Amino acid sequence: MKKPNRSEAAPKRLAPPGFVFIPLGGTGEIGMNFNLYGLDGQWLAIDCGMGFSGPDAPEAEILLPDPSFIAAQRETLLGLVITHAHEDHIGGVARLWPQLRCPVYATPFCAAILRRKLNEAGLGRDVKIIVTQPGARFTIGPFALRSIPMTHSTPEMQALAITTSYGTVLHTGDWKFDAHPVVGLPPDEAGLREIGDAGVLAIIGDSTNAQVDGHSGSEADVAKSLKSLIADIPGRIAVTCFASNVARVASLIKAGEAAGRHVALIGRSLGNYVAAAQESGYLADVPDFLSEEDIGSVPNDSLLMLCTGSQGEPRSALARISLNTHRYASLGEGDTAIFSSRMIPGNERAITAVQDALVRRGVDVITDDDEFTHVSGHPAREELKKLYALVRPQYLVPTHGEWRHLSAQAALAGDLGITPLLLENGDVLQLAPGAPAVIDTVPVGRLAVDGEKIVPLKGGVLAARKRMLFNGVIVGSAVMDAGGRLIGSARVAAPGLVDEAEVKRLRELEREFTDMLANLPAETRRDEQLAADAARAGLRRLVGKHFGKRPIVEAHLMRT
Numbered sequence: 001m002k003k004p005n006r007s008e009a010a011p012k013r014l015a016p017p018g019f020v021f022i023p024l025g026g027t028g029e030i031g032m033n034f035n036l037y038g039l040d041g042q043w044l045a046i047d048c049g050m051g052f053s054g055p056d057a058p059e060a061e062i063l064l065p066d067p068s069f070i071a072a073q074r075e076t077l078l079g080l081v082i083t084h085a086h087e088d089h090i091g092g093v094a095r096l097w098p099q100l101r102c103p104v105y106a107t108p109f110c111a112a113i114l115r116r117k118l119n120e121a122g123l124g125r126d127v128k129i130i131v132t133q134p135g136a137r138f139t140i141g142p143f144a145l146r147s148i149p150m151t152h153s154t155p156e157m158q159a160l161a162i163t164t165s166y167g168t169v170l171h172t173g174d175w176k177f178d179a180h181p182v183v184g185l186p187p188d189e190a191g192l193r194e195i196g197d198a199g200v201l202a203i204i205g206d207s208t209n210a211q212v213d214g215h216s217g218s219e220a221d222v223a224k225s226l227k228s229l230i231a232d233i234p235g236r237i238a239v240t241c242f243a244s245n246v247a248r249v250a251s252l253i254k255a256g257e258a259a260g261r262h263v264a265l266i267g268r269s270l271g272n273y274v275a276a277a278q279e280s281g282y283l284a285d286v287p288d289f290l291s292e293e294d295i296g297s298v299p300n301d302s303l304l305m306l307c308t309g310s311q312g313e314p315r316s317a318l319a320r321i322s323l324n325t326h327r328y329a330s331l332g333e334g335d336t337a338i339f340s341s342r343m344i345p346g347n348e349r350a351i352t353a354v355q356d357a358l359v360r361r362g363v364d365v366i367t368d369d370d371e372f373t374h375v376s377g378h379p380a381r382e383e384l385k386k387l388y389a390l391v392r393p394q395y396l397v398p399t400h401g402e403w404r405h406l407s408a409q410a411a412l413a414g415d416l417g418i419t420p421l422l423l424e425n426g427d428v429l430q431l432a433p434g435a436p437a438v439i440d441t442v443p444v445g446r447l448a449v450d451g452e453k454i455v456p457l458k459g460g461v462l463a464a465r466k467r468m469l470f471n472g473v474i475v476g477s478a479v480m481d482a483g484g485r486l487i488g489s490a491r492v493a494a495p496g497l498v499d500e501a502e503v504k505r506l507r508e509l510e511r512e513f514t515d516m517l518a519n520l521p522a523e524t525r526r527d528e529q530l531a532a533d534a535a536r537a538g539l540r541r542l543v544g545k546h547f548g549k550r551p552i553v554e555a556h557l558m559r560t
């Protein structure tokens with residue numbers, strides 16, 4: 001009888017021994033951070049994000065990581081800890097929690113944001129949120145956690161030191177070193193050094209700006225720049241930034257106040273984040289905001305409008321203003337719109353459409369190309385080096401970024417004597433005992449939110465094609481007899497992956513692949529599906545070892 005295809009069967013349960021790490025969605029173009037740490041079969045999740053689909057999948061606006069692997073063994077999932085309140089770290093909780101059903105740990109600001117989302121989803125009473133303070137130490141089953149306050153582009157960013165009987169890893173989340181973050185605590189460098197002194201096995205961390213030299217820059221410097229910019233401009237001013245960047249919002253409110261302007265918040269998400277910040281003790285000393293209805297009653301030179309829409313979102317405040325369809329707010333000749341943000345790749349067309357419409361109305365548009373209006377929330381290379389120097393890990397697992405960002409961080413760490421370990425979503429990295437190694441893969445994928453339903457996204461073909469263009473494809477083939485014994489040698493073809501100078505290396509890889517197939521355990525090679533999985537996993541490891549790349553890997557085993 002033929003066995004069912006693995007991918008159609010229920011997800012396999014897996015309780016690998018030791019201390020393991022599995023990224024379930026943080027790598028790639030649309031990073032949806034969802035990470036698992038395992039300790040002898042008990043699991044801890046860190047972050048549960050969502051993504052916005054780009055031109056790749058216009059049929060679905062919101063994407064989620066596929067939780068089926070952990071959902072199938074959710075009784076062993078002890079908790080979900082959130083590092084910070086960005087959508088790509090928190091946005092999946094309300095939709096995926098019904099499949100996870102574990103307690104959720106968050107800092108006060110993050111918990112305030114999460115509660116709003118859960119209430120909207122009707123889950124407010126079901127989900128147990130455990131509020132932990134930035135810098136707190138707490139345990140979840142066999143995992144001892146220490147929150148290390150870091151800075152980012154939203155308050156209360158916490159890196160997590162996770163200590164087990166096998167050692168400690170530092171899961172950085174998104175971070176930067178900003179000694180003057182405007183809102184919230186500065187980075188806890190002493191805490192980082194302390195965990196470094198005690199010994200850290202691996203840093204698992206943010207690669208977003210690993211190709212950027214120098215430092216990311218400070219929120220306090222942006223605040224100064226915005227203050228002098230806004231002081232000098234006549235007419236009405238609209239500024240847009242990410243609503244979640246509470247420090248930026250605070251800086252803009254102060255800049256408006258210093259220039260003698262009344263400040264209005266326009267757009268729902270700005271109101272939500274400001275309310276959550278105030279509930280958590282931030283933005284205590286801001287003046288009363290001007291209501292939207294009162295905008296028209298204020299002289300042009302006395303008005304500062306903080307608007308949603310930095311990414312050109314069509315229903316945002318700034319997009320409506322640009323088309324003159326906002327009920328209360330408008331801009332025209334002699335007025336200015338400031339973008340205190342960057343263009344997220346994929347949003348360029350939407351953003352430039354809004355900017356074009358504003359310019360057509362006679363509005364002066366200022367972006368971070370023209371003036372110092374924005375800093376990134378992610379670490380540039382000097383900050384990465386500083387983190388490594390404080391923490392002194394043996395290994396570095398780059399996450400959060402596309403392949404070129406991960407490779408850049410891996411190379412940087414490698415140059416500094418730290419062994420990099422490159423993973424793809426779904427790789428099971430056994431951190432300890434023994435030398436770290438990828439020991440398995442689990443199913444991962446993207447789900448699309450389709451109204452009330454969550455459905456698999458049929459975007460796999462395009463994604464695979466992209467990866468092929470970028471990293472090449474490698475195909476291993478071999479012939480086996482009915483019992484799975486190898487006949488002759490395996491062959492490996494790698495169009496677009498190796499150049500002529502590397503052909504020798506490819507032949508070496510081919511020999512090792514042949515050996516690997518010949519030495520498969522008897523029960524594995526007798527089962528066609530198991531043998532094919534093992535061949536593919538083995539070939540991937542060899543490609544990583546010989547070429548440091550992760551192309552599309554195919555293994556074809558033919559049986560006589």
Ligand SMILES: [Zn+2]
Nearest residue numbers: 084086152174
């Ligand atoms: Zn973030």
